Amino acid sequence: MKFILNYIRKETWSPYVAGILLGIVGILAVLITNSLLGASGAFENLAGMIGKVLAPTTFDNMYFNFIMPPGISAGVILLIGVFFGGLIGAATSRTLKWGKKDSANSDKQWKMIFGRQTWKRWLLAFFGAIILEYAAGIAGGCTSGLAISGGMLLAPAAFLFIAGMFASGIATALIIYRRRY
Amino acid sequence: MAGTLVTIFLGVAFGFSLNKAGLTKYHKIVNVFRFTDMAVLKFMMTALVVAMSGLYILRGFGLVTFPNIPATYIVGNLVGGLIFGIGMALTGF
Numbered sequence: 458m459k460f461i462l463n464y465i466r467k468e469t470w471s472p473y474v475a476g477i478l479l480g481i482v483g484i485l486a487v488l489i490t491n492s493l494l495g496a497s498g499a500f501e502n503l504a505g506m507i508g509k510v511l512a513p514t515t516f517d518n519m520y521f522n523f524i525m526p527p528g529i530s531a532g533v534i535l536l537i538g539v540f541f542g543g544l545i546g547a548a549t550s551r552t553l554k555w556g557k558k559d560s561a562n563s564d565k566q567w568k569m570i571f572g573r574q575t576w577k578r579w580l581l582a583f584f585g586a587i588i589l590e591y592a593a594g595i596a597g598g599c600t601s602g603l604a605i606s607g608g609m610l611l612a613p614a615a616f617l618f619i620a621g622m623f624a625s626g627i628a629t630a631l632i633i634y635r636r637r638y
Numbered sequence: 639m640a641g642t643l644v645t646i647f648l649g650v651a652f653g654f655s656l657n658k659a660g661l662t663k664y665h666k667i668v669n670v671f672r673f674t675d676m677a678v679l680k681f682m683m684t685a686l687v688v689a690m691s692g693l694y695i696l697r698g699f700g701l702v703t704f705p706n707i708p709a710t711y712i713v714g715n716l717v718g719g720l721i722f723g724i725g726m727a728l729t730g731f
Binding site for chain 2: 472477485486541546564599603606611614617623
């Protein structure tokens with residue numbers, strides 16, 4: 458029992474143990490709610506909701522009417538849970554940096570590569586997130602929704618997505634890091 | 639209501655496992671593309687193996703019916719993946 462408690466307090470688990478936990482969560486999601494885990498779809502549901510209010514004609518298209526209907530979907534609720542899950546994870550390992558200095562930009566490696574200014578971190582995160590969400594819209598899911606959830610149903614789409622993701626990820630890392638690669 | 643609670647609980651467990659595997663950190667995500675820290679790949683593949691074998695065993699016993707499998711459209715999936723990788727290496731999502 459004490460061993461388990463101590464393990465929960467560890468900051469970084471063995472990826473195999475965390476992976477088994479996620480695998481069980483994936484099975485339970487299909488078994489109980491008959492749906493797949495996913496993150497990127499929820500943002501599209503929310504964006505559709507805001508868009509329908511602000512610019513109804515622009516958002517009155519195939520995509521937002523049928524493929525990604527706006528509203529508080531199960532994905533949005535799941536995302537709220539993910540937020541608190543991450544919070545609990547950080548709290549149990551005492552790495553929660555709420556309000557502390559440098560809490561918005563605490564990654565050493567990031568500072569080494571891009572500089573220590575916080576606004577840079579936020580700016581790049583913002584535009585990077587636009588790229589991510591756009592790409593997830595094209596492919597039909599993100600790392601969790603397509604690669605992991607699709608992969609566990611042996612969907613060919615998931616493995617195509619993983620291949621593309623790693624190919625361009627490695628190329629981008631090569632460009633950013635150049636000699637430090 | 640019960641369904642909502644289950645969904646929130648699943649989300650919490652999902653976020654917790656992501657945090658403990660270190661996937662909420664920029665360096666973990668980028669280093670997998672530099673081949674210096676393969677934790678992301680180990681995590682993803684373990685989850686995949688556990689979930690896919692578990693689900694197919696359950697289906698074999700007739701205990702579960704699969705939801706809609708994500709659609710395959712080769713160019714879309716591949717191009718989406720290619721753009722996604724750029725964002726992933728930049729932000730560390």
